[in-house]
Amino acid sequence: MTTSFDFNRAPFNSLNTAECDRITAALDVAYYSAGSVIQQEGEVVDALLVVMKGLVREAGEASFYGCFDVLDSKSLLNGKACCTLHAHEDTLLWYIRRDVVMKVSDGNSQFAAFFYADVARKLAALGRPVQELQPRVGDAVLHMPCWLAESATVMDAARLMKRAHSRAVLVRETSGMGIFTQSDLRNVVVDGLDANCEAIYRHLKRPLICVKCDDDLHHAMLLMMRHSVQRLIVLEGDEVCGVLEQVELMSAFFNNTNNPRGITAQIGRANCPDELMAAVKSTQQLIRTLHSNGMKITLLAELVGEIRQRLFSRLFTLLAPPEMLQHVCLLVLGSEGRGEQILNTDQDNALIIEDGYQHPDLERVCEQFNQQLITFGYPPCPGLVMVSNPQWRQSVTGYKRQMNIWSSSASSENVMQMAIWLDARPVCGQVALFEGLRHYLQQDLGDNAAFLSRFALPVEQFAPPINLFSRLIATSGPDKHALDIKKGGIFPVVHGLRSLGLEYGVDDCNSYQRIQRLSEMGHLSEGFGLDLAESLAFLQGLQLKAGLVNQAMDKPVDHLIDPAALTTLERELLKDTLLVVRQFRQLISHHFKLGML
Amino acid sequence: MSWSYWHRWRRSRSLALANPQFAYLWDEPCTDEYVSLDCEMSCLDPKQAEILSIAAIRIKGARIIVSEHLKLLVKPAGQIDPASIAVHGLRAQDVQNGMAIETALAELLHFIGPRPLVGYYLEFDLAVLNRLLKPLLGVALPNAAIEVSALFYDQMVTAHRPDVDLSLSHILQTLNLPDLPRHDPLNDALLAAMVFLKLRCQPSLIP
Numbered sequence: 001m002t003t004s005f006d007f008n009r010a011p012f013n014s015l016n017t018a019e020c021d022r023i024t025a026a027l028d029v030a031y032y033s034a035g036s037v038i039q040q041e042g043e044v045v046d047a048l049l050v051v052m053k054g055l056v057r058e059a060g061e062a063s064f065y066g067c068f069d070v071l072d073s074k075s076l077l078n079g080k081a082c083c084t085l086h087a088h089e090d091t092l093l094w095y096i097r098r099d100v101v102m103k104v105s106d107g108n109s110q111f112a113a114f115f116y117a118d119v120a121r122k123l124a125a126l127g128r129p130v131q132e133l134q135p136r137v138g139d140a141v142l143h144m145p146c147w148l149a150e151s152a153t154v155m156d157a158a159r160l161m162k163r164a165h166s167r168a169v170l171v172r173e174t175s176g177m178g179i180f181t182q183s184d185l186r187n188v189v190v191d192g193l194d195a196n197c198e199a200i201y202r203h204l205k206r207p208l209i210c211v212k213c214d215d216d217l218h219h220a221m222l223l224m225m226r227h228s229v230q231r232l233i234v235l236e237g238d239e240v241c242g243v244l245e246q247v248e249l250m251s252a253f254f255n256n257t258n259n260p261r262g263i264t265a266q267i268g269r270a271n272c273p274d275e276l277m278a279a280v281k282s283t284q285q286l287i288r289t290l291h292s293n294g295m296k297i298t299l300l301a302e303l304v305g306e307i308r309q310r311l312f313s314r315l316f317t318l319l320a321p322p323e324m325l326q327h328v329c330l331l332v333l334g335s336e337g338r339g340e341q342i343l344n345t346d347q348d349n350a351l352i353i354e355d356g357y358q359h360p361d362l363e364r365v366c367e368q369f370n371q372q373l374i375t376f377g378y379p380p381c382p383g384l385v386m387v388s389n390p391q392w393r394q395s396v397t398g399y400k401r402q403m404n405i406w407s408s409s410a411s412s413e414n415v416m417q418m419a420i421w422l423d424a425r426p427v428c429g430q431v432a433l434f435e436g437l438r439h440y441l442q443q444d445l446g447d448n449a450a451f452l453s454r455f456a457l458p459v460e461q462f463a464p465p466i467n468l469f470s471r472l473i474a475t476s477g478p479d480k481h482a483l484d485i486k487k488g489g490i491f492p493v494v495h496g497l498r499s500l501g502l503e504y505g506v507d508d509c510n511s512y513q514r515i516q517r518l519s520e521m522g523h524l525s526e527g528f529g530l531d532l533a534e535s536l537a538f539l540q541g542l543q544l545k546a547g548l549v550n551q552a553m554d555k556p557v558d559h560l561i562d563p564a565a566l567t568t569l570e571r572e573l574l575k576d577t578l579l580v581v582r583q584f585r586q587l588i589s590h591h592f593k594l595g596m597l
Numbered sequence: 598m599s600w601s602y603w604h605r606w607r608r609s610r611s612l613a614l615a616n617p618q619f620a621y622l623w624d625e626p627c628t629d630e631y632v633s634l635d636c637e638m639s640c641l642d643p644k645q646a647e648i649l650s651i652a653a654i655r656i657k658g659a660r661i662i663v664s665e666h667l668k669l670l671v672k673p674a675g676q677i678d679p680a681s682i683a684v685h686g687l688r689a690q691d692v693q694n695g696m697a698i699e700t701a702l703a704e705l706l707h708f709i710g711p712r713p714l715v716g717y718y719l720e721f722d723l724a725v726l727n728r729l730l731k732p733l734l735g736v737a738l739p740n741a742a743i744e745v746s747a748l749f750y751d752q753m754v755t756a757h758r759p760d761v762d763l764s765l766s767h768i769l770q771t772l773n774l775p776d777l778p779r780h781d782p783l784n785d786a787l788l789a790a791m792v793f794l795k796l797r798c799q800p801s802l803i804p
Contacts, residue, residue, distance in 0.1 A: 004775060004777055025664060026664045027663055027664060028660055028661055028662050028663045028664050029660070029661040029663055029787065029790070029791065030659045030660040030661065030794075031659055031661070031791060031794035031795055032659055033795070036659075052775060053773070053774070053775055090773065090795065092774065092775065092791065095660060097664060
C-alpha cells in the first residue's frame with residue numbers, strides 16, 4: 001500500500017527494508033475529534049500509536065505530542081496503557097499492531113531500545129557506533145626534534161641527547177638535513193675518536209626518512225622496515241614536527257590510540273614549561289582519537305583529568321622554587337576539579353598558603369602559572385578564579401574567613417564561589433592544607449537547612465530547554481537556533497548533586513561518584529541514579545562532540561547545540577535526558593523546599 | 598417507519614434473494630462498523646463500465662483497519678478505455694492476472710457483510726456494482742450508503758455560500774486531513790474513511 005508513513009524518523013529509521021514492509025502492512029489509521037479520549041490509563045494496549053496529524057495531550061501532565069511523535073511507547077512492552085491520552089486538536093493517528101512491533105523489535109535491538117522505560121537501559125542498548133579508525137602517524141607519541149648547529153661536535157650532540165632525553169639529534173645543513181643517533185655515537189666511541197673535537201657533520205646519516213603527520217601508521221612501519229631504521233622524521237607540511245621512534249610506533253599499534261602513558265612520561269620529562277606544550281597537543285589528539293573510537297565519556301573524562309592534573313602539577317613544580325611546595329597547595333576547581341572537563345574551556349584554580357608563609361616570588365609564580373596555561377590553550381577564567389587573583393591565593397586563615405562569609409550570607413555570588421570551592425581537587429603541594437579546610441567547611445554546613453536551600457537555589461536558574469510539548473526549545477546562540485546544554489542540562493544536574501553532596505557530607509566531587517555515593521546512602525533511588533548518570537554522560541558527550549567541531553574550526557568552545565545538526569536518534573535521546581534533568585530539578589526543588597524561598 | 602417494520606421488510610427482501618448464501622447481507626449490522634469502498638473502472642459510463650480493481654477497508658469505532666483491507670484485481674471481459682488508463686494506471690496487462698468478476702464480488706460481499714458503505718462519489722461505484730450483482734444476488738445491495746461529499750456539503754452549505762467545492766482535495770484541505778497519492782483504490786478508500794470519521798461528529802447526518 002502507498003502510505004505517507006515516514007520511516008526516516010526515530011525509531012523507525014533503524015529498520016531495514018523488510019522490517020519497514022512488515023510495519024507498513026500493520027498500519028491502521030484512527031481519527032479522534034478534539035477533546036475525545038484516545039486511551040485510558042490501564043487499558044489494554046494493542047498497538048503502537050504515532051501521531052499522523054494533530055496534537056495529543058497526556059492527562060495530568062503538561063506533555064503534548066505532535067506530528068510523528070510516538071505516543072506512550074513505554075506501555076507497549078507490558079501491554080497496558082501507562083497514561084491517559086486526549087486529542088487536544090482533531091487528531092489522526094497511525095496504529096501499528098502491537099504483535100508486529102514486538103516481533104520486529106525481537107530482531108532489532110536498536111528499535112527495541114526505544115520502548116525501554118529507563119533512559120539508562122535505553123542508552124546502553126543504543127550504544128555508540130564504534131568507528132574503526134586507521135591509526136595515523138600524528139596519533140602516535142612523537143618526540144620533539146632536537147636541533148644542533150652544523151658546527152657542533154659529537155660531544156655537543158651527546159650532551160643534548162642527555163639533556164633532552166632524546167635518542168637522536170637533527171642537523172640542518174645547507175644541503176639538507178641529517179640525523180645523528182645513539183648508535184652513531186656508539187660507533188664514534190668504538191672507533192676511538194675524540195668526541196670533543198669530532199665534527200658532527202662527518203657522522204650524519206642522510207637523507208632523512210620522512211613520513212607525513214597524517215600518513216597511515218602502517219605506512220610508517222613499512223618505511224622503517226624498508227630502510228632498516230628505528231625512527232622516522234615526521235613532517236607537517238614541509239616542517240619537521242617530531243620524531244617517531246619505533247617503540248612509540250609499536251605502542252600506538254597496540255593501543256590503537258595515542259598512548260596516555262606516553263603523554264604522562266612526556267610530562268614527567270619536561271624540563272621547562274614550553275616542553276609541556278607537546279603533551280598538551282598529544283592530549284588533544286588523544287581526546288579526538290579516543291572519542292572517535294567510541295570510548296565512554298566518563299572514562300575519557302577520568303583519563304584526561306588524570307593527565308591534566310599531572311600537567312598542572314608539573315607546570316607548577318617547574319615554575320615554583322622547590323621549597324615553596326612544602327608550604328602551599330595548588331587546587332583545580334569547578335569542572336576540572338570534578339574531573340569532568342574534557343576540552344580546555346577555561347581555567348579555574350586556587351592556591352592555599354600555609355599561615356605565616358611568605359615568599360618574594362609567590363606572586364610571580366602564580367602569574368606565570370596562569371600565563372603559561374593561557375599559552376597552552378586554557379582561556380583565562382571570566383570570573384577570575386585563578387591563582388593570579390589574590391582572592392583565590394590565600395592563607396589557611398584567610399580561606400576560613402572567606403568560608404565564614406560564604407556561609408553567613410548566601411548571596412548568589414557567595415553561593416557560586418562556594419560551589420566552585422566544593423569541587424576543588426588538590427593537584428600538588430601540601431594536600432593536608434586542603435584537607436583541613438574541607439573539614440572546616442563541612443563542620444557546620446551539613447545541617448544548616450536554611451543555608452542549604454539558598455545554596456541549592458541556582459538549580460532553578462535555568463530551565464531545561466524542553467517545553468511543555470516535549471519539544472526542544474532553541475533560543476540561544478547568535479541566530480537563536482541553538483540550545484545551551486550547559487545551562488539547561490548539565491548545570492542543574494551538577495549543582496543539584498553538589499547540594500545533596502554538601503548536605504550529606506559526600507567527599508567525592510565527581511558528579512558520577514556523587515550519584516553513586518548518594519544512591520548507596522539511599523538518598524537517590526538506584527534506578528533514577530542510573531538514569532541521571534547516563535543522562536549526564538549523554539549531555540557531556542554532546543557537549544564534547546560540539547566542542548570538537550568548534551575546535552576543528554578554530555572557534556571557541558561554547559555549549560551550544562543546534563538541534564537541527566543532531567541525528568534523529570540523538571534528538572530523541574536529548575529529549576529523554578532533558579526530561580530526566582527536569583525530574584531531577586523537581587526533586588531538588590522539593591527536597592530543599594525551594595518553592596518557599 | 599418503525600424499527601420492527603423495517604426489520605421485517607429486510608427479512609422479506611432476503612427471502613426473495615436469488616442466492617440464499619448471501620442472506621447475511623440482511624443481518625443487523627454491528628454498531629459503529631462501516632466499510633469504506635472504492636473501485637477503479639474501465640470507463641466512465643455506468644452502463645458499460647467494468648470493474649478493474651476494488652479496495653475496501655473496515656472502520657471500527659475510531660479506527661480504520663487498513664491492515665486488514667481487501668484489495669482485488671479484476672480481469673475485465675472487454676477493453677479498457679485508454680482515457681481511464683491515464684487516471685488509474687491499470688493497463689490490460691496489469692489486470693491480466695486479475696480474478697473473475699464473480700469471484701471478486703463474492704469476496705467483496707463477504708468482506709462488507711451488512712455494514713453501511715462509505716465512499717467518495719459512491720453512487721457511480723454502486724451503480725456499476727449493482728448492475729454486476731443483479732445476476733448473483735437478484736437484488737441491489739441492501740447496505741446503507743454514506744456519501745462523504747454529501748456529508749461535507751451538508752456541513753458546509755449556507756445561504757451565503759450555496760456552492761460548495763466538493764473536490765476531494767478541497768475536502769481534505771478544509772478538514773485538515775493529510776493527502777495521499779490518489780487513484781490507488783486503497784488510498785482513495787482510506788481518504789474517504791478519514792473524511793467520514795472526521796464528519797461523523799454530526800450524528801444527525803449518519804443513518
